[in-house]
Amino acid sequence: MFFYNLKIFLLRLMGYEKPLRVALLKLFSLKYKSFRPHYETILLEASLEAKKLGYDEITILELGVAGGNGIISLEKYSKNIEKKLKIKINIFGFDTGKGLPDTNLKEDVPFIWKKGQFKIDKDKLEKKIKSKIYFGDIKETIKDFAKINPKNISAIFFDLDLYSSTKSFLENIEIWGSFTTPRVYCYFDDLFHHNYISNFNGELLAIKEFNNVNKNFKIGTHIDHVADFKFPLAKNLLYTFHNFNHKDYFKFIGTDNSNLMSINNKKITYNFFKNK
Ligand SMILES: C[S@@+](CC[C@H](N)C(=O)[O-])C[C@H]1O[C@@H](n2cnc3c(N)ncnc32)[C@H](O)[C@@H]1O
Numbered sequence: 001m002f003f004y005n006l007k008i009f010l011l012r013l014m015g016y017e018k019p020l021r022v023a024l025l026k027l028f029s030l031k032y033k034s035f036r037p038h039y040e041t042i043l044l045e046a047s048l049e050a051k052k053l054g055y056d057e058i059t060i061l062e063l064g065v066a067g068g069n070g071i072i073s074l075e076k077y078s079k080n081i082e083k084k085l086k087i088k089i090n091i092f093g094f095d096t097g098k099g100l101p102d103t104n105l106k107e108d109v110p111f112i113w114k115k116g117q118f119k120i121d122k123d124k125l126e127k128k129i130k131s132k133i134y135f136g137d138i139k140e141t142i143k144d145f146a147k148i149n150p151k152n153i154s155a156i157f158f159d160l161d162l163y164s165s166t167k168s169f170l171e172n173i174e175i176w177g178s179f180t181t182p183r184v185y186c187y188f189d190d191l192f193h194h195n196y197i198s199n200f201n202g203e204l205l206a207i208k209e210f211n212n213v214n215k216n217f218k219i220g221t222h223i224d225h226v227a228d229f230k231f232p233l234a235k236n237l238l239y240t241f242h243n244f245n246h247k248d249y250f251k252f253i254g255t256d257n258s259n260l261m262s263i264n265n266k267k268i269t270y271n272f273f274k275n276k
Contacts, residue, residue: 025037038232038237041231041234043077045185057152059089059091059154062094064158064189065133074091090150092132095120097135103115103164146176158187160190184241191203217243217244222240224236
């Protein structure tokens with residue numbers, strides 16, 4: 001058995017496509033639950049884009065809060081970003097409070113998620129965070145949330161696990177769609193769960209159905225590209241929500257580098273906080 005276990009271990013090690021440093025980053029994120037480099041970089045890029053658009057206040061949502069490690073890390077990262085970019089970041093969470101809802105839909109992949117999983121200790125959580133959590137089914141609580149007129153939703157962390165819950169939120173686009181920035185960074189945590197989640201179930205199906213019925217809103221993703229280095233641990237889980245009717249959709253947010261491209265300019269300067 002020892003040699004068999006060793007063989008499987010070596011096969012996995014050699015078959016892992018990512019460099020060791022990525023594996024280490026992943027390992028740290030598993031060990032330290034509020035170490036989330038992807039949350040930090042998404043928050044940073046969303047804030048940078050908002051500033052380019054001229055917004056000084058943004059709203060960030062975490063859909064599915066559970067123990068609260070996501071919200072805790074978002075609050076931690078937002079402090080430095082608020083200071084650095086002079087922007088106000090409002091964070092809101094959504095959760096039933098009672099764990100995953102019951103389901104018998106095959107699209108919810110019920111053989112990996114079960115009713116009541118990720119139940120919250122509300123008192124404990126509320127002592128640890130400042131952000132408001134909307135408790136209840138998201139298809140109802142999203143209506144209460146809209147009443148506060150949230151400013152510039154610019155990043156959404158989707159972590160509801162289930163197809164039906166993700167769909168419930170997305171199909172309420174008429175409620176939340178008018179509060180977004182022209183584009184919204186969308187991180188989908190559950191696009192991969194070994195080989196069980198694919199394009200006919202889970203979040204991928206909810207995204208596909210959303211795109212099929214909406215003309216003015218789309219959720220798209222980019223191709224894997226060597227120039228994409230900004231989102232450690234989020235690369236294949238990052239989508240962008242486009243709000244084509246937004247008044248600022250066409251506003252230029254790129255870098256006017258005509259000067260840099262000039263034949264007279266020998267040196268290229270790169271600023272992590274400015275260049276796209
Ligand atoms: C995996 S947990 C979230 C983990 C958390 N984001 C983190 O990073 O630690 C999924 C959560 O989604 C919540 N959830 C699922 N469906 C929901 C719905 N329809 N309305 C509100 N919350 C829901 C569950 O209660 C559960 O706590």
